[in-house]
Amino acid sequence: MKIAVLGAGAWGTALAISLAARHEVHLWTRNPAQFTEMSEERTNRRYLPGLPFPDAQQIELKLEQALDQADLALVVVPTAGFRQVVRQMAELGAKMPLVWACKGFEAGTAKLPHQVVAEELGDKAQCGALSGPSFALEVARGLPTALTLASRDESFAHVMALELHSPRLRVYSSPDVVGVEVGGAVKNVMAIAAGISDGMGYGYNARAALITRGLAEIGRLGVAMGGRPETFMGLTGAGDLILTCTGDLSRNRTVGLRLAQGQTLDTILAELGHIAEGVHSAREVLRLAESMNVEMPITQAVCQVLFEGMPPGKAVEALLNREPKAE
Ligand SMILES: NC(=O)c1ccc[n+]([C@@H]2O[C@H](COP(=O)([O-])OP(=O)(O)OC[C@H]3O[C@@H](n4cnc5c(N)ncnc54)[C@H](O)[C@@H]3O)[C@@H](O)[C@H]2O)c1
Ligand SMILES: O=P(O)(O)OC[C@H](O)CO
Numbered sequence: 073m074k075i076a077v078l079g080a081g082a083w084g085t086a087l088a089i090s091l092a093a094r095h096e097v098h099l100w101t102r103n104p105a106q107f108t109e110m111s112e113e114r115t116n117r118r119y120l121p122g123l124p125f126p127d128a129q130q131i132e133l134k135l136e137q138a139l140d141q142a143d144l145a146l147v148v149v150p151t152a153g154f155r156q157v158v159r160q161m162a163e164l165g166a167k168m169p170l171v172w173a174c175k176g177f178e179a180g181t182a183k184l185p186h187q188v189v190a191e192e193l194g195d196k197a198q199c200g201a202l203s204g205p206s207f208a209l210e211v212a213r214g215l216p217t218a219l220t221l222a223s224r225d226e227s228f229a230h231v232m233a234l235e236l237h238s239p240r241l242r243v244y245s246s247p248d249v250v251g252v253e254v255g256g257a258v259k260n261v262m263a264i265a266a267g268i269s270d271g272m273g274y275g276y277n278a279r280a281a282l283i284t285r286g287l288a289e290i291g292r293l294g295v296a297m298g299g300r301p302e303t304f305m306g307l308t309g310a311g312d313l314i315l316t317c318t319g320d321l322s323r324n325r326t327v328g329l330r331l332a333q334g335q336t337l338d339t340i341l342a343e344l345g346h347i348a349e350g351v352h353s354a355r356e357v358l359r360l361a362e363s364m365n366v367e368m369p370i371t372q373a374v375c376q377v378l379f380e381g382m383p384p385g386k387a388v389e390a391l392l393n394r395e396p397k398a399e
Contacts, residue, residue, distance in 0.1 A: 076142040084148030085116040086208035092129040100138035107133040123212040150347040151176030169198040175256035176349040177356035184253045203256040204307040205315035218242040222252035251299025255309035260324040260350030262286035266317035267328020324350040
């Protein structure tokens with residue numbers, strides 16, 4: 073299969089490296105300097121340094137070249153750039169199936185990626201979301217990882233999961249696009265909270281409590297939006313939440329850790345050099361939750377720290393001082 077991987081950040085590059093073992097992979101970057109560097113050095117020095125590209129992996133600067141005769145477009149840009157890339161594909165008349173790997177709500181509209189696709193390509197497009205517990209560095213190193221490919225078209229999810237599947241990158245299928253997308257987006261907000269708690273030195277017990285209550289928040293919102301309860305106990309729910317809240321490779325967790333050390337959000341984001349989707353999704357998640365009467369106290373606390381200048385310690389204290397109630 074020819075796969076056009078659109079977006080050459082950490083995750084697009086890692087997926088390209090992994091998939092190139094079995095497929096013809098064309099990794100697209102919009103950045104001419106990055107194109108030249110990746111073509112000459114056969115590695116992505118800026119986003120995934122030290123991981124060599126397989127010989128078969130091709131690099132593209134022209135989107136139409138990447139998409140030419142592709143059997144699949146795998147879009148791996150941050151959620152903020154997703155609509156633009158899908159629109160560019162539509163303008164080029166690209167008709168191949170589309171899978172996206174971004175984890176977030178679109179800032180300003182609170183839309184999930186599948187809603188963006190429906191708006192840009194119509195609701196007949198053959199498409200799905202790829203998500204699950206997966207640090208780019210580990211996938212690029214060939215360490216075992218399990219993902220889920222969700223599509224409302226169950227047979228597409230099944231067939232595409234089989235195509236992408238390999239022993240080191242296991243891909244399961246699911247019909248629950250909403251559940252998979254909500255799990256992937258909201259766990260980033262919870263990871264910021266876990267980072268804050270750990271950074272404040274509140275300990276493992278507090279972190280376990282945050283993860284568990286965070287999972288309850290994710291499930292409440294996800295079910296209210298039409299997701300299936302069981303999805304939140306799977307790879308893209310509990311699995312990704314645990315990874316991102318506990319793994320120090322997480323950019324979202326890092327944001328929380330550094331906020332707890334007293335760094336400003338602007339400084340943290342400038343130094344991170346990668347997207348931390350939780351920062352962009354948090355407000356949208358809270359807005360959606362409020363509009364649907366879903367209680368999300370951890371998300372609310374994260375928003376207060378990120379956008380209202382509340383000291384991280386005070387936000388955690390406020391969570392701890394909530395009225396006790398039945399679990
Ligand atoms: N890094 C991971 O471990 C990981 C794992 C799973 C999912 N994800 C998700 O994948 C998405 C991308 O994350 P990442 O880690 O690759 O981000 P990153 O910050 O490492 O890189 C983002 C890349 O996207 C490019 N980009 C941004 N807007 C674009 C646009 N409009 N058109 C073309 N290119 C554009 C940037 O130039 C950059 O190369 C995020 O939603 C993230 O949550 C990341
Ligand atoms: O580094 P993060 O926090 O963006 O998380 C990366 C992946 O989403 C983990 O599954």
